[in-house]
Amino acid sequence: MAVAMTRAHPAVAPAAPPALELVGVSKSFRGVGAVRDVSLTLPAGTILSLLGPSGCGKTTTLRIVAGFVAPDTGQVRIGSEDVTDLPPHLRHLGMVFQNYALFPHMTVFENVAFGLRMRNLGAAEIGPAVRAALRLVRMTGLEARYPRELSGGQQQRVALARAIVTRPRVLLLDEPFGALDRQLREEMQIELKQLQRTVGISFVFVTHDQEEALTISDRIAVMRSGVIEQVGTPDEVFEQPRSLFVASFFGTVNVFEGTVSGSDGSAILVAGPLGRWRVPARAPVSGACVVAVRAADVAVRRADRDEADDGDWLSIHGRVENIVYKGTTVLYQIRARDGSLVLAAGEPALRASVPVGAPVSAAWRAARTHVFPR
Amino acid sequence: MATVRPDFASRTRDAAPSRPRGRRTPPAALWLLAPGLGVLGVLFLYPLARVVALGATADPRTLGSPSSALAAVILSPYVWRLTTTTLALACWTTLVALALGYPMAYYLVRSTSRHRYLAFIAVLAPLMVSIVVRTLGWIMVLGTDGLANQLLLALRVVSRPVVWLYTFGATVTGLVHVLLPFMVLSIMAALARIDPQVEESARILGANRWRTFRHVTLPLSAQGVAGGCALVFSLAMGSYVTPALLGGGKVQVLATQIYAQMLEIVDWRTGALLSLYLAGLTLLVLLAYALLLRRAEAYRGG
Numbered sequence A: 001m002a003v004a005m006t007r008a009h010p011a012v013a014p015a016a017p018p019a020l021e022l023v024g025v026s027k028s029f030r031g032v033g034a035v036r037d038v039s040l041t042l043p044a045g046t047i048l049s050l051l052g053p054s055g056c057g058k059t060t061t062l063r064i065v066a067g068f069v070a071p072d073t074g075q076v077r078i079g080s081e082d083v084t085d086l087p088p089h090l091r092h093l094g095m096v097f098q099n100y101a102l103f104p105h106m107t108v109f110e111n112v113a114f115g116l117r118m119r120n121l122g123a124a125e126i127g128p129a130v131r132a133a134l135r136l137v138r139m140t141g142l143e144a145r146y147p148r149e150l151s152g153g154q155q156q157r158v159a160l161a162r163a164i165v166t167r168p169r170v171l172l173l174d175e176p177f178g179a180l181d182r183q184l185r186e187e188m189q190i191e192l193k194q195l196q197r198t199v200g201i202s203f204v205f206v207t208h209d210q211e212e213a214l215t216i217s218d219r220i221a222v223m224r225s226g227v228i229e230q231v232g233t234p235d236e237v238f239e240q241p242r243s244l245f246v247a248s249f250f251g252t253v254n255v256f257e258g259t260v261s262g263s264d265g266s267a268i269l270v271a272g273p274l275g276r277w278r279v280p281a282r283a284p285v286s287g288a289c290v291v292a293v294r295a296a297d298v299a300v301r302r303a304d305r306d307e308a309d310d311g312d313w314l315s316i317h318g319r320v321e322n323i324v325y326k327g328t329t330v331l332y333q334i335r336a337r338d339g340s341l342v343l344a345a346g347e348p349a350l351r352a353s354v355p356v357g358a359p360v361s362a363a364w365r366a367a368r369t370h371v372f373p374r
Numbered sequence B: 001m002a003t004v005r006p007d008f009a010s011r012t013r014d015a016a017p018s019r020p021r022g023r024r025t026p027p028a029a030l031w032l033l034a035p036g037l038g039v040l041g042v043l044f045l046y047p048l049a050r051v052v053a054l055g056a057t058a059d060p061r062t063l064g065s066p067s068s069a070l071a072a073v074i075l076s077p078y079v080w081r082l083t084t085t086t087l088a089l090a091c092w093t094t095l096v097a098l099a100l101g102y103p104m105a106y107y108l109v110r111s112t113s114r115h116r117y118l119a120f121i122a123v124l125a126p127l128m129v130s131i132v133v134r135t136l137g138w139i140m141v142l143g144t145d146g147l148a149n150q151l152l153l154a155l156r157v158v159s160r161p162v163v164w165l166y167t168f169g170a171t172v173t174g175l176v177h178v179l180l181p182f183m184v185l186s187i188m189a190a191l192a193r194i195d196p197q198v199e200e201s202a203r204i205l206g207a208n209r210w211r212t213f214r215h216v217t218l219p220l221s222a223q224g225v226a227g228g229c230a231l232v233f234s235l236a237m238g239s240y241v242t243p244a245l246l247g248g249g250k251v252q253v254l255a256t257q258i259y260a261q262m263l264e265i266v267d268w269r270t271g272a273l274l275s276l277y278l279a280g281l282t283l284l285v286l287l288a289y290a291l292l293l294r295r296a297e298a299y300r301g302g
């Protein structure tokens, strides 16, 4: 935890301007705000993910960067140049769409060569550059195929090659792996990250998949109805969510209501129906609050007698009401004494010793408890 | 990570961008053609066979063989003049319809305005009114004391009425009006199939609006353009009402001559021979056109 908090961002020399900057960008469609006062910075050579539920404005933000949508207010800067009023073809960006959007009437070679042709390069330069880009995405030998003769994954690679061959200042990716099956998607995530290191281009990566964002990003911006809720490194947004929304976006959380009854230096005291808890304070909270604990952080133990909480662990007691098998884990639904339902993740083998109906204690480290104002 | 989230991917647009092309039709699908072919057979092939039979009967006056009779009709200077007028009329009509129709189709497919439905209805409206009525409308507009001339006279732009009616230009105008919907609908169908993100890809790759149109939109709508042109051309080749009314006897094409032979002079045989000639000519032009398109495609493809 402490490590996460003190870890510095990838060092950026002060001379290098950010690859991309959004300053107070807003956009409404028919009076409804799709993007509201978004400010973002993408340090050169890094991957920033825009993460959020459907309709929260991720695509709109990306399209504003690309120049397909003009923002109502705010500024878009690429490498400290204000491009807000520049048409898309002069922005020198790359983009990968969810449905690939390859040119169906051009071969793989022609697709990748397109951006270079539009820059008026000669055949002598285009040929080697296209082949190098196709080698990077491991698509050598398919130059003469048409997009309809490729699998989804192959089309995805061609779309990537087409976008990086022009060495764009920033590469924009809108849910590029959304249409791929899980295994291929995970492969592509790792490959994309390697590719990004090889070519050194800065990426903005849109996704609604929290695992994908954690895997790929240097930084994650969590969006909610047009507003950025939190920006940080993957472990910052995962370990120190700034709101209940961010916390619950990264997996199932248990939520308890309570009241802050006091604080002592680094910790606050929360009184709730299940007891009094002493939890570390990350942000000042007072009065009515919610306490959030990830199901994955809650351990289940058979408890035939009550154990008192020690300083490091918090726990509740109840009975196992249901067990949901999930393959690598099982999800315990535990009915606490006050009637509330608590979810806890356990190993499948645990089911033998802690069956449905067993009295249990569900415990988690106080340090893994998050308190938010209600 | 146990939260269940809806599958966003399936809600968004179909991820497969290209539809399979060049696939063989399964034999069972051929049965789907049967009813249509049946109707065509009765309504088209039977009269055609009758016309062929008519043309092939020996002329009792000259006792010439059918083929020499056909040759005599085709090779006459008068028919040659009819042929050039017919071809010129069809070509001009196609060109003007294309020039007017492409921008209209583009607007209708791409506009997000609420008024585009009105524009769409305006494009289709000519199809809902009979050709005769529409053509008479043009006579009222273009006539010597028609709307256009009254306006020009009132504004003192001209001192004497301009003669528009019964000219080649008036005939082309009328035909374009009649046939424009076919061109627009054909091109619209092709444009609507283009994924807007494919055009956006071109833009972000450095193509300005014109180059995006030139390298992406136009080639991807070429099939619609080709189909619309073939449709308008063949309809213009066989058109009778418009040349008859707006040409007023001054614009003689094959179709008006066939009508005259059959119903005025009552020379069914010459009429039948001219009909066969017109059908053959249209078919020939369309075949040459198809071959040209295929050559162009083969050239582009490899």
Ligand SMILES: Nc1ncnc2c1ncn2[C@@H]1O[C@H](COP(=O)(O)OP(=O)(O)OP(=O)(O)O)[C@@H](O)[C@H]1O
Pocket: A029, A030, A033, A034, A052, A053, A054, A055, A056, A057, A058, A059, A060, A061, A208, B008
């Ligand atoms: N062209 C448009 N006209 C009107 N409303 C729009 C337009 N584009 C987006 N919106 C609205 O703006 C909001 C944000 O849309 P956006 O496409 O940015 O969401 P998203 O985060 O990309 O969602 P998803 O994960 O489903 O792709 C939505 O409510 C959407 O309906």
Ligand SMILES: [Mg+2]
Pocket: A058, A059, A060
């Ligand atoms: Mg989107």
